[in-house]
Amino acid sequence: MFRTLSRTAALGLALLTPAAAFAQEAAEAAVAVPNPGNNAWMMTATVLVMLMILPGLALFYGGLTRSKNMLSTMTQIGATASLAMLVWVMWGYSTAFGPEGNAFFSWGNLFLSQTDAASTAATFTDEVISEFVFISFQMTFAAITAALILGATAERMKFNAVMLFVPLWLTIVYFPIAHMVWAGGGLLFEDGALDFAGGTVVHINAGVSGLVLAYLLGKRRGYPAEPMPPHSMTLTMVGTGLLWVGWFGFNAGSALEADASAGLAMINTFVATAAGALTWMVIERAAGHKGSALGFCSGVIAGLVAVTPAAGNSGPFGAILLGIVSAAVCYFFVAKVKAKLGYDDSLDAFGIHGIGGIVGAVGTAVVYQPFLAGPGDGSVALGAQLWVQIFSVLVTIVWAGIGTLVVGMIVKALIGLRVTEEAEVDGLDISEHGERAYN
Amino acid sequence: MKFIIAVIKPFKLDEVREALGDIGVAGMTVTEVKGFGRQKGQTEIYRGAEYSTNMLPKVKLEIAASDDLAPQVVETIQQTASTEAIGDGKIFVFDLASATRIRTGETGDTAL
Numbered sequence: 001m002f003r004t005l006s007r008t009a010a011l012g013l014a015l016l017t018p019a020a021a022f023a024q025e026a027a028e029a030a031v032a033v034p035n036p037g038n039n040a041w042m043m044t045a046t047v048l049v050m051l052m053i054l055p056g057l058a059l060f061y062g063g064l065t066r067s068k069n070m071l072s073t074m075t076q077i078g079a080t081a082s083l084a085m086l087v088w089v090m091w092g093y094s095t096a097f098g099p100e101g102n103a104f105f106s107w108g109n110l111f112l113s114q115t116d117a118a119s120t121a122a123t124f125t126d127e128v129i130s131e132f133v134f135i136s137f138q139m140t141f142a143a144i145t146a147a148l149i150l151g152a153t154a155e156r157m158k159f160n161a162v163m164l165f166v167p168l169w170l171t172i173v174y175f176p177i178a179h180m181v182w183a184g185g186g187l188l189f190e191d192g193a194l195d196f197a198g199g200t201v202v203h204i205n206a207g208v209s210g211l212v213l214a215y216l217l218g219k220r221r222g223y224p225a226e227p228m229p230p231h232s233m234t235l236t237m238v239g240t241g242l243l244w245v246g247w248f249g250f251n252a253g254s255a256l257e258a259d260a261s262a263g264l265a266m267i268n269t270f271v272a273t274a275a276g277a278l279t280w281m282v283i284e285r286a287a288g289h290k291g292s293a294l295g296f297c298s299g300v301i302a303g304l305v306a307v308t309p310a311a312g313n314s315g316p317f318g319a320i321l322l323g324i325v326s327a328a329v330c331y332f333f334v335a336k337v338k339a340k341l342g343y344d345d346s347l348d349a350f351g352i353h354g355i356g357g358i359v360g361a362v363g364t365a366v367v368y369q370p371f372l373a374g375p376g377d378g379s380v381a382l383g384a385q386l387w388v389q390i391f392s393v394l395v396t397i398v399w400a401g402i403g404t405l406v407v408g409m410i411v412k413a414l415i416g417l418r419v420t421e422e423a424e425v426d427g428l429d430i431s432e433h434g435e436r437a438y439n
Numbered sequence: 440m441k442f443i444i445a446v447i448k449p450f451k452l453d454e455v456r457e458a459l460g461d462i463g464v465a466g467m468t469v470t471e472v473k474g475f476g477r478q479k480g481q482t483e484i485y486r487g488a489e490y491s492t493n494m495l496p497k498v499k500l501e502i503a504a505s506d507d508l509a510p511q512v513v514e515t516i517q518q519t520a521s522t523e524a525i526g527d528g529k530i531f532v533f534d535l536a537s538a539t540r541i542r543t544g545e546t547g548d549t550a551l
Contacts, residue, residue: 221450422522425450426496 032128034120041258042133048249049140053081053147056246060239060297061151062437064347067231068427069155070437076150076159080166081143087167088139095175096183097138103187105176123256137253142174145202151349152210155228156220156424159432161417165213165407173209173403177201177396192380193392194368196265197254199309199360200396207354208397209404211345216408217417219344221424233293240297244273247304251311264375265311268319269304275323276303283331298352302330305356310364314374318367326359358393365389440535440548441509445500446474447520447528452498458519459502462511465551468501478526497528503538505548 058074065073084092089112098106099114109115115135120128146166150157180186181193181201188200195201222228230236251269255262280299281291306326307319314322334351345351365385368376376385411417418424423431430436447455452469459467473494480493504512513530521527540550 422448422450 032120032126034128034130034133035257038123038127038129038257038259039133041262042129042137042253042256045249045253046133046137046140048246048253049137049144050246052243052246052250053140053144054078056239056242057144057147058239059235060243060301061154061347063232063234063236063239064151064230065154066228066427067437068429070231070429071435072159072428072432073150073154075433076154076157076162077147079159080147080150080162083163083166084143084146084170085139087170088142089135092142092170092175093135093138095171096142096178098183101179101183101185103180103185103190105179106183106185121256124261125257125259127257129256134256138178141198141202141250142170142178145174145198145206146170148202148206148349148353149210149213151347151353152207152214152345153217154346155428156217156346156418157213158415158417158419159428161411161415164415165411165417168407168410169209169404172407173400174201174205177205177399180395180399181392188392188395191391192385192388194313194364194385194389195309195361195392196311196313196364197251197308199305199357199364200392203305203308203353203357204361204393204396205357205400207350207352207357208400210349211343211354212401212404213408213417214343214345214350216405216412217344219342220346221421223344224339224342230294233297236297237293240300244300244304247273247308251308255312261312261375264315267316268307268311268314271316272307272310272319272323272326273300273303275320276300276306276327279303279324279327280331283328287335298330298334298348299327301352302327302356305353306360306363308357309360310367312375313364314367315372318372318374321372322360322363322367325363326356329359330355361393362386362389440506440538440551441504441512442533442535443500443502443504443509443512443516443530444533445502445516445520445528445530446472446497447500447516448522448526449496449498451520451522455500455516455519458515459512462515463508464502464504464512466502470499470501472497472499476526476529495526503535503551505551 054077058077061077062070062074091110093112094107094109095105098108100106100108112135115131117130117132119131121131121134122128146169150162178201180188181195183189193200220228248266248269252262252265255265277296277299280295280302284291284295303323303326306322307314310319310322330352333355334348338345338351365382365388366372368374368385369382370376370378408417419428419431456467473496475493475495478495480491480495500516502512509532513532516530537546538550539546
């Protein structure tokens with residue numbers, strides 16, 4: 001739910017226009033200086049999201065793989081995030097956030113040529129923050145979304161295929177969706193879609209893309225006949241904790257200021273997650289199993305994902321409701337639907353991020369309403385908002401699905417997606433990187 | 440009776456096991472082992488420095504077979520475990536003096 005991003009101090013740009021003198025006067029009169037408090041919080045939030053990637057997601061996903069694929073999983077995440085950062089400053093920010101653009105993507109400011117240290121980006125009030133801070137914050141979102149996909153493809157995708165897939169996927173899928181949802185003039189932004197911190201842009205997008213790529217890759221050798229338990233629940237638990245901590249940057253940072261909205265996002269990120277974690281464990285008990293560490297971790301992620309679009313768009317009890325529903329629906333998909341349909345979403349990128357994101361995006365319409373103590377003023381009827389949310393989910397699913405299919409086919413045709421059978425059995429750590437996680 | 444020890448590449452295990460089942464091998468013992476032959480191990484790289492590990496992971500099969508079946512077992516393993524690349528492994532055949540099934544006390548071919 002970012003407000004239209006306008007450059008309030010694009011002085012250099014103003015000087016280049018025909019009406020230079022007039023524009024310069026206007027710019028000087030309106031020049032806004034970032035509040036150091038807001039800037040400081042946004043820099044903190046940005047590095048918190050970085051904490052989610054390395055080491056958070058790397059340990060979370062790595063622990064869930066077999067020990068022979070630990071390093072491969074972590075290395076793919078680190079390298080993907082690094083590549084995404086470079087692509088972001090070259091053409092990603094331009095494609096997602098302008099300054100010129102239509103409903104689907106934008107252009108201009110390639111290589112950040114029009115941004116300098118004095119440039120600012122708008123927030124939700126009349127405050128501004130440094131544009132470089134905003135660019136960095138958004139950069140970490142692009143990086144983690146690309147890395148999230150790898151949970152669906154773990155233990156069998158070639159490293160060089162990952163490195164080719166990521167820049168193509170970001171360009172064709174991620175940047176346009178980020179533009180549609182978050183940038184002024186974007187299709188879903190103008191439609192009134194509520195996505196506080198990336199339920200559609202990050203989680204549905206990554207989940208659906210992961211599912212498509214998992215289908216293109218095929219199942220891991222031995223799946224599902226052979227048991228493939230996580231090799232280290234300890235590390236998965238560490239990763240889960242780091243994700244939860246980092247998610248405060250993700251959610252509360254999306255307020256773009258250290259204000260009341262950030263505070264609301266923060267408490268929601270606590271309680272929705274707690275509800276998700278315990279719900280998953282309770283469902284395990286109800287299904288006749290023991291409440292497990294993996295169940296706890298899965299519930300944490302399900303809660304976090306679902307509250308993401310609702311972080312600043314819900315009251316705390318609406319958030320708890322979202323956490324409960326998300327954990328229940330995600331459990332159903334991971335434990336039942338996945339087995340029934342037979343796709344190999346190795347680490348449940350689709351089952352938890354995709355499905356939890358859909359629950360969150362649709363549920364946001366409900367918890368936003370004042371009758372659930374949401375921050376909405378009731379000016380948009382529940383039914384109307386529900387349709388807007390569902391429409392944004394459908395657009396994201398179709399765009400991510402088709403886009404990933406196209407990118408996946410290109411990579412498959414050029415260099416192939418999957419490692420050889422021998423490399424897969426030996427483990428990707430040795431066969432792709434020449435290293436072992438444990439000696 | 441013959442006792443056959445085969446050292447093969449791990450990813451060939453399922454295929455070999457299935458092929459042996461088809462020709463009537465009733466049981467085998469499988470162990471994950473490490474060793475080296477002409478392949479001489481492989482190189483791992485840590486921060487640019489190369490380390491050669493002399494031992495490569497392999498799978499060892501131990502199979503007891505009747506004199507009639509043994510040549511077929513060897514041939515089947517040779518054909519299914521081959522990738523025609525270095526490091527495919529080896530097959531060793533021994534004379535087996537006796538075999539006893541612990542549960543029933545049967546000996547000889549009937550114990551296999």
